[in-house]
Amino acid sequence: MQLIEFTDKGLFCRAGNFYIDPWKPVDYAIITHAHSDHAKWGSKNYLCHTLTKPLLQARLGDNVYETVEWNESKTINGVKVSLHPAGHIIGSSQIRVEYNNEVWVASGDYKVADDGLSGAFEPVKCNAFITESTFGLPIYNWKDQELIFENMRNWILANKALNKASIIIAYSLGKAQRILKALEDFDETIYMHGATYNMHMALINANIPLPKINAERVTPETPKEKLKECIVIAPPGAEGSSWQKKFSPYAVGVCSGWMQVRGNVRRKNVDGAFALSDHADWNGLLQAIKATEAEKVYVTHGYQSVFSRYLNEQGIWSAEVKTEYGEEDEEKVTDEVI
Amino acid sequence: MKEFAELVTFLGASTKTLEKQEALVNYFSLADDRDKVWVIALFSGRRPRRLVNSSLLPQWCIEIRNIPGWLFSECYGSVGDTAETIALLLPEATEQNAQSSLSFYIEKLISLEKENEFIKRDFITACWRSMNKDERFVFNKLLTGNFRIGISQKQMVNALAKTIKLEPSVIAHRISGNWDPATTSFNELLSENTGIVDYSKPYPFYLAYALEENPETLGEANEWQAEWKWDGIRGEIIKRNNQLFVWSRGEELMTEKFPEYAMFQQKLPEGVALDGEIISLTNANALTNKFTILPFALLQTRIGRKNITAKQLKESPVGFIAYDLLEFEGEDFRNKTLDERRTVLEKIIAEVNEPVLRLSPIIPFTNWDELAATRATSREINAEGIMLKRKTSIYQVGRKVGDWWKWKIDPLTIDAVMIYAQKGSGRRSTLYTDYTFAVKDEDRLVPFTKAYSGLTDKEFAQVDNFVKRNALEKFGPVRTVKPELVFEIAFEGIAASNRHKSGVALRFPRIKRWRKDKKADEINTLDDLKKMLEVYGK
Known part of the structure; x- marks a missing residue:
């Protein structure tokens, strides 16, 4: 019997009788991070990192939440469980599970580079490692965050020179906070779409330290003059919607790892493209896997077949696993309160 | 760099x-x-x-x-x-x-x-x-490969016109034709006084916009000349300096591909440029100007071949249907009216007197309703619809609104289910956007066409999501998917084909709309396709 089984409800630890990131309601769910494809509604008990709890509350409402700090152990039905930073978004954690001297790590989503906000990814030694593969192709190599931020600032300045507003498309949880660091120097109000603003305030109310900026929500009452040449952050669902009209003339920039490929930039028809990702790039994935010294690597959401085949050819035992991760709901939030 | x-x-x-x-x-x-x-x-x-x-x-x-x-x-x-x-x-x-x-x-x-x-x-x-x-x-x-980067030649010409003192049409003409960038200087290419004569140089084609409105919006019927819209390759035939040049719309010199045209070098007068359609035709008669158009599929067997076999020449004889005259006796005729150009064109063709060179017939009509009825018969003679040209119009450069319209017939359509999907290329490279569709044949599904376009980006994203969740098997880049999504496929023509399982090949297949209201068992059958082949494919 594997310590963690891949069932139709999610990753299941039979010995401990708990699930990790289940996509169906269960009795006991350990949550790696608060993105909607990993943290689903309806379970009776949730265990997560202290910083994840307010985010789950904002997204899933009131539930039974139990929290732990990173590297704090907890025993569930005789199985030792601990959380370790995954570097993906605020609170994101890898779940270490130990039983009968066997260690498994479910990493959820992760990135190896430290973004200064999400906690630095911690390599955890284990026998079996469950890894994502969102960007599991060698064409994905991220540039240093500072370089991307520099490009973004230059893009905003160029827009201002043409009297245009800059609409930056970023996931409201994770990316939106990350790019605030790039915008700190502008010393002006950063406008936010309702969805972005709600998440921003949820984080501030939970005392999570964010870059010091003055954020303001865009409402139907916000006078158009105030929005001239402004900087505004909005979720992917707002891109291309009539909500943008308020900012005319404007330019749209998208922050996503997918922007590395020209085809995606052209398909999205955007003015600015920033290959900024909260997932590990190819080398990041390989580096993380090697550091675990795992004998077995299970590859989930992304390029699992390609990445798994490559690992096997490199002498690392690997298998692909089908999960329901990798589909953030945010693309659909177009009509979320403005 | x-x-x-x-x-x-x-x-x-x-x-x-x-x-x-x-x-x-x-x-x-x-x-x-x-x-x-x-x-x-x-x-x-x-x-x-x-x-x-x-x-x-x-x-x-x-x-x-x-x-x-x-x-x-x-x-x-x-x-x-x-x-x-x-x-x-x-x-x-x-x-x-x-x-x-x-x-x-x-x-x-x-x-x-x-x-x-x-x-x-x-x-x-x-x-x-x-x-x-x-x-x-x-x-x-x-x-x-090619630089396909989202600007047209026309845009480049307009940009050049802003930096040098030449009209866009002059620039377009200069940069067309047969020149070698390795040996041509900027001044030779675009200065007013260049000593080098390129006899092959074609005129840029005048292109028509599709007529989406009722033709009555164009005004009086008698101001317009109607011709068939032929389904061949737009071409320009030039004779200068006693040499013959055949250009295609893609600005490709194709003189050698059509041995049927070789005689024009003798028969055409010096200093002419004809605009027309390169097309497979048979039963041509120089006296009556009657001819029969063969399906485009036959012409297609010849394009792209380096050497044309005797069999192809026999099975797919190529003619030229001339519809305009751009140069006569070495003089640029493009600023004359269509009526004036047509009169001289008719004379030239009569003098050549060869079945291979046909005159694009003018369709007689006195009112728009009458023309609409004629248009409905387009498919019977393998035409794609009707071209409308203002009789007083000059021959312009590129796609311009106003004087030339193509009034195409409605496409044929069939409801089919998607069975395979593959990622697109270029701007669609991470999405499943290339689909293969099937019709029913009793209890099995027979693939009959692929289609790449016709959905909005949003719809493509939805179908992509469906493919990712409902992939059954994979063969290299191709995914077989649960046959569930029904689409209406539009196409311009249908021909028999022994290279396809279904026995038919479609012309210009594209997705007309996503039939979310239909279930997979409500799609058309292979018999329906065969009936269309019987009616339109011969």
Whole structure:
């Protein structure tokens, strides 16, 4: 019997009788991070990192939440469980599970580079490692965050020179906070779409330290003059919607790892493209896997077949696993309160 | 090279025509003359001859990056472009960029043409080491293919017109035809007083917009001339300096491809340019101007072949249906009215008196309703609809609104279910956007066509999501999917084909709409397709 089984409800630890990131309601769910494809509604008990709890509350409402700090152990039905930073978004954690001297790590989503906000990814030694593969192709190599931020600032300045507003498309949880660091120097109000603003305030109310900026929500009452040449952050669902009209003339920039490929930039028809990702790039994935010294690597959401085949050819035992991760709901939030 | 790479990156990403125009104007004002000549050449489809076999670049890239060959293929599958895949895979530049010009690289590449593979590899990989991602992409494009980067030749011509004192139409004419960027200077190409005469130089085609409104919006019927819209290849036949030149719409010189036209070199008067349709036809009669159009599929068997066999010449005889006269006795006729041009055209064709050269018949009509009834019969004679040309119009350059309209017949349609999906290329490289569709044949599904276009980006995203969740098997890049999504497929024609399982080949298949209201068991049958073949495919 594997310590963690891949069932139709999610990753299941039979010995401990708990699930990790289940996509169906269960009795006991350990949550790696608060993105909607990993943290689903309806379970009776949730265990997560202290910083994840307010985010789950904002997204899933009131539930039974139990929290732990990173590297704090907890025993569930005789199985030792601990959380370790995954570097993906605020609170994101890898779940270490130990039983009968066997260690498994479910990493959820992760990135190896430290973004200064999400906690630095911690390599955890284990026998079996469950890894994502969102960007599991060698064409994905991220540039240093500072370089991307520099490009973004230059893009905003160029827009201002043409009297245009800059609409930056970023996931409201994770990316939106990350790019605030790039915008700190502008010393002006950063406008936010309702969805972005709600998440921003949820984080501030939970005392999570964010870059010091003055954020303001865009409402139907916000006078158009105030929005001239402004900087505004909005979720992917707002891109291309009539909500943008308020900012005319404007330019749209998208922050996503997918922007590395020209085809995606052209398909999205955007003015600015920033290959900024909260997932590990190819080398990041390989580096993380090697550091675990795992004998077995299970590859989930992304390029699992390609990445798994490559690992096997490199002498690392690997298998692909089908999960329901990798589909953030945010693309659909177009009509979320403005 | 840096400036050119920036221009290409900008043009590739920009969504606004005006901004693209500005970027081009800006580039043309600053670039040196040699670079400009090459940019004009590249953007009008004249790339230098391929220096290395197309499999060598991926191979070198694979060696440098130290990855297995199949992994390169997977990356290509995701990016959709060899030049870009390589640019993304190569490690960051390790050497200082010497900042050489675009023309330096191209001319260096040409000079290495006769050298062995190792010398070429040394040069190319050294370039890679000193370039950033955008420069590599552009450099690889020079090595591998066309610059299809989202600007039309017309936009480039307009940008040039802003930087030099020539009319856009003059520029368009100058840069068309047979010139070699390696030996042509900017001044030779675009100055008013050039001593070099290019006898082959075609006139740019005047292109029609599709008529979406009721034709009554065009005004009085008697101001318009109606002709059939033929389904062949737009072509221009030129005789100058006692030489014959045949150009296709893609500005490709195709004189040798149509031996049937060779006689025009004798028969046509000196100094003429005819605009018309290259098309397969039979039973042609020079006296009555009667002829029978053969399906486009037959012509297609001849295009793209280097050598045309006697069998093809017999089975797919090609003629030319002339509909306009652009030059007569060496004089540019384009500013005369259609009526004036047509009168002279008729005389020329009568004098040539050969079945191969036909006059595009004028369709008589006195009111729009009458013409609409005639249009409905288009398919019976293998025409695509009707062309409307204002009798007083001059022959313009490119696609212009107002005087020429194509009034096409409604396409044929059939409801089908999607059974395979594959990722697209270029801007659709990470989405499943290329679909194969099937019709029913009792209890089995028979694939009969692929279609690549017709959905909105939003719909493509939804179908892509469906494919990802409902993939049953995979064969290389192809996924078989649960036969569930029904689409209405529109197409312009249907022909018998023994290369397809279904026995039919469609012309211009595309998705007309997503039939969310239909279930997979409500689609059309193979018998329905065969009936269409019976009616329209003969």
